[in-house]
Amino acid sequence: xxxxxxxxxxxxxxxxxxxxxxxxxxxxxxxxxxxxxxxxxxxxxxxxxxxxxxxxxxxxxxxxxxxxxxxxxxxxxxxxxxxxxxxxxxxxxxxxxxxxxxxxxxxxxxxxxxxxxxxxxxxxxxxxxxxxxxxxxxxxxxxxxxxxxxxxxxxxxxxxxxxxxxxxxxxxxxxxxxxxxxxxxxxxxxxxxxxxxxxxxxxxxxxxxxxxxxxxxxxxxxxxxxxxxxxxxxxxxxxxxxxxxxxxxxxxxxxxxxxxxxxxxxxxxxxxxxxxxxxxxxxxxxxxxxxxxxxxxxxxxxxxxxxxxxxxxxxxxxxxxxxxxxxxxxxxxxxxxxxxxxxxxxxxxxxxxxxxxxxxxxxxxxxxxxxxxxxxxxxxxxxxxxxxxxxxxxxxxxxxxxxxxxxxxxxxxxxxxxxxxxxxxxxxxxxxxxxxxxxxxxxxxxxxxxxxxxxxxxxxxxxxxxxxxxxxxxxxxxxxx
Amino acid sequence: xxxxxxxxxxxxxxxxxxxxxxxxxxxxxxxxxxxxxxxxxxxxxxxxxxxxxxxxxxxxxxxxxxxxxxxxxxxxxxxxxxxxxxxxxxxxxxxxxxxxxxxxxxxxxxxxxxxxxxxxxxxxxxxxxxxxxxxxxxxxxxxxxxxxxxxxxxxxxxxxxxxxxxxxxxxxxxxxxxxxxxxxxxxxxxxxxxxxxxxxxxxxxxxxxxxxxxxxxxxxxxxxxxxxxxxxxxxxxxxxxxxxxxxxxxx
Numbered sequence: 001x002x003x004x005x006x007x008x009x010x011x012x013x014x015x016x017x018x019x020x021x022x023x024x025x026x027x028x029x030x031x032x033x034x035x036x037x038x039x040x041x042x043x044x045x046x047x048x049x050x051x052x053x054x055x056x057x058x059x060x061x062x063x064x065x066x067x068x069x070x071x072x073x074x075x076x077x078x079x080x081x082x083x084x085x086x087x088x089x090x091x092x093x094x095x096x097x098x099x100x101x102x103x104x105x106x107x108x109x110x111x112x113x114x115x116x117x118x119x120x121x122x123x124x125x126x127x128x129x130x131x132x133x134x135x136x137x138x139x140x141x142x143x144x145x146x147x148x149x150x151x152x153x154x155x156x157x158x159x160x161x162x163x164x165x166x167x168x169x170x171x172x173x174x175x176x177x178x179x180x181x182x183x184x185x186x187x188x189x190x191x192x193x194x195x196x197x198x199x200x201x202x203x204x205x206x207x208x209x210x211x212x213x214x215x216x217x218x219x220x221x222x223x224x225x226x227x228x229x230x231x232x233x234x235x236x237x238x239x240x241x242x243x244x245x246x247x248x249x250x251x252x253x254x255x256x257x258x259x260x261x262x263x264x265x266x267x268x269x270x271x272x273x274x275x276x277x278x279x280x281x282x283x284x285x286x287x288x289x290x291x292x293x294x295x296x297x298x299x300x301x302x303x304x305x306x307x308x309x310x311x312x313x314x315x316x317x318x319x320x321x322x323x324x325x326x327x328x329x330x331x332x333x334x335x336x337x338x339x340x341x342x343x344x345x346x347x348x349x350x351x352x353x354x355x356x357x358x359x360x361x362x363x364x365x366x367x368x369x370x371x372x373x374x375x376x377x378x379x380x381x382x383x384x385x386x387x388x389x390x391x392x393x394x395x396x397x398x399x400x401x402x403x404x405x406x407x408x409x410x411x412x413x414x415x416x417x418x419x420x421x422x423x424x425x426x427x428x429x430x431x432x433x434x435x436x437x438x439x440x441x442x443x444x445x446x447x448x449x450x451x452x453x454x455x456x457x458x459x460x461x462x463x464x465x466x467x468x469x470x471x472x473x474x475x476x477x478x479x480x481x
Numbered sequence: 482x483x484x485x486x487x488x489x490x491x492x493x494x495x496x497x498x499x500x501x502x503x504x505x506x507x508x509x510x511x512x513x514x515x516x517x518x519x520x521x522x523x524x525x526x527x528x529x530x531x532x533x534x535x536x537x538x539x540x541x542x543x544x545x546x547x548x549x550x551x552x553x554x555x556x557x558x559x560x561x562x563x564x565x566x567x568x569x570x571x572x573x574x575x576x577x578x579x580x581x582x583x584x585x586x587x588x589x590x591x592x593x594x595x596x597x598x599x600x601x602x603x604x605x606x607x608x609x610x611x612x613x614x615x616x617x618x619x620x621x622x623x624x625x626x627x628x629x630x631x632x633x634x635x636x637x638x639x640x641x642x643x644x645x646x647x648x649x650x651x652x653x654x655x656x657x658x659x660x661x662x663x664x665x666x667x668x669x670x671x672x673x674x675x676x677x678x679x680x681x682x683x684x685x686x687x688x689x690x691x692x693x694x695x696x697x698x699x700x701x702x703x704x705x706x707x708x709x710x711x712x713x714x715x716x717x718x719x720x721x722x723x724x725x726x727x728x729x730x731x732x
Contacts, residue, residue, distance in 0.1 A: 427570065428533060428534075429570045430570050430572055432532055432533065432554060433566065433569065433570045433572070434555075434572075434580075434584075435531070435553070435554040435555040435558065436530050436531075436554055436555075436557075436558055436563075436564045436566075437558055437580070437581075437584035437587075437640060437644065438555055438558035438559040438584050438587040438588045438591070438644070439555060439558075439580075439583055439584055439587055440555050440587065441553075441555065443583065443587075444555075447572070447575055447580070447583065448572055448575065450574070450575070451572055451573055451574030451575035451623065452573065452574055453574070454574035455574075
């Protein structure tokens with residue numbers, strides 16, 4: 001085995017540092033899934049009848065669906081009846097302010113570097129912290145409310161803004177969309193809700209931090225972001241989970257709606273527990289994310305850095321309905337040890353002069369398997385649509401794999417579609433070159449990998465880009481010898 | 482004594498390339514290693530720099546009295562050994578200035594000096610660029626990416642100028658250079674000659690030695706030094722060729 005490969009392996013075997021468990025009294029639903037559980041979740045959250053009906057419709061649809069098998073990943077069958085679909089820290093009393101958040105939970109977020117006390121916030125970021133099934137804190141709400149911006153947990157949105165939730169929920173990802181979206185629609189427990197009113201540019205980054213803590217539970221959150229005419233918002237999402245030997249299911253749904261001249265930038269740094277170096281445990285991250293550029297000149301940008309999870313399966317997509325609307329997808333996906341990722345995007349061009357850009361960077365190390373799967377569809381009315389796709393794969397070591405599946409469906413002859421793809425191996429020569437300048441091997445690998453991901457990282461908000469670079473270093477730590 | 486090489490034997494993929502090299506380099510000296518293709522001259526430079534593909538099977542190398550072969554390649558570099566590559570590799574997406582700053586600061590840290598911030602670093606760099614007649618734009622490009630052959634070699638000399646090594650190994654730095662580029666590169670090297678700095682210059686052609694005038698010339702053949710002499714030896718080789726320099730010399 002080459003020395004570079006040995007070092008990659010050594011780096012890769014570094015401990016997952018977010019793997020601790022918080023000891024907090026939990027209110028957990030019994031394991032298993034049936035209509036009673038769906039009703040239980042809905043009643044726990046005090047939901048209106050229409051929402052319960054919607055959940056039940058989704059549940060009945062789910063029962064008739066089969067788990068998809070076409071993705072290029074392998075995993076043990078999921079025991080849907082062995083999972084609990086609701087876990088919440090027991091509230092001792094109603095929270096009136098952030099200061100009343102359970103100290104254990106607050107300590108958890110502190111340990112994760114996510115400050116939920118506003119005075120501790122250094123950067124201009126408002127945070128919604130989701131602990132297992134519920135949102136435990138949302139910061140800067142009053143400041144945002146002055147501008148008419150709604151940023152709250154999904155449950156609160158259902159109570160306080162039912163008309164918005166009713167109008168938009170399921171409008172981009174229908175409750176029957178796919179197996180995991182249907183499951184989420186039936187049992188989702190919380191998530192974040194954002195509404196930016198007409199003409200308002202959100203003055204700070206909005207951020208949700210998801211933490212799975214309880215054992216044998218799944219996390220099924222739902223995020224709904226609406227940018228009204230001329231509005232703009234940048235939203236960040238981060239996630240971690242304790243180390244557990246069992247796999248845990250995370251099946252989220254994210255819906256974005258951009259009206260005329262609106263802009264939504266959605267950035268994810270996904271660092272769910274990836275399992276140990278032998279492939280034991282880790283999160284199944286089966287997520288449906290889709291945005292619609294509903295109005296003319298609207299724009300949606302997805303940026304994701306996927307370093308965690310045992311299996312990642314997601315395609316943040318854009319429906320470009322408005323004329324001159326723009327969809328972008330920038331992705332870095334890292335798979336190390338036994339991690340698998342099948343990720344990419346769908347760009348569906350419906351309006352005239354719509355443009356989309358796809359930049360995907362896949363990094364495989366150890367025995368990791370990385371698949372890019374992307375679809376570009378140009379509808380018959382989408383005159384002068386443009387797409388540019390670039391998929392690059394970087395292999396570290398010789399036991400990993402990279403796969404690319406681009407799909408094109410073009411029904412308008414004026415379309416221009418470009419696709420570029422490359423696969424390269426991190427060379428011992430590159431590493432040696434850095435070493436010969438005095439740069440230590442681990443720093444060299446970090447530098448080479450970060451260089452490879454540059455086009456994606458520069459799309460991330462500043463604080464996040466720094467975080468993502470560090471995370472990438474940690475994910476590949478030990479992967480080169 | 483800066484460098485003492487004793488009976489160095491090196492194997493590459495089961496083939497013994499160097500069969501016992503002895504060489505002594507004092508501070509401030511310039512030694513040229515010449516020889517035909519396949520004689521092992523590049524192997525010699527790469528082995529000294531610690532390239533993982535070159536297995537040392539016997540011998541000893543002392544650098545400032547310390548065992549050089551015991552150090553990792555990055556440690557050798559931080560201790561002042563520099564390698565100018567024959568084929569510098571490209572590192573896409575890594576800005577040349579950023580790369581060099583990381584290298585310089587790794588070395589400074591090793592020496593117990595404060596790391597330079599971006600401002601101070603740029604001051605150092607701009608000065609070197611000026612001396613070497615290199616355009617500022619080279620700083621913002623990715624390391625060697627899309628560089629012409631000549632640009633790559635100039636970038637190597639630029640790295641050398643910034644890192645200020647104690648021992649510089651130049652591996653066929655002249656290959657692929659036209660006469661103008663050769664002059665620029667050589668001037669860069671000559672500007673750096675000092676009593677505290679030594680050079681081991683590996684080259685196939687005498688041409689380079691018209692510009693970088695060596696103190697000693699060694700002829701390598703079949704993995705051994707078969708002749709050593711002053712700078713006039715290079716001229717003799719130019720005239721007569723490598724044939725007949727040693728028993729068993731190729732061709």
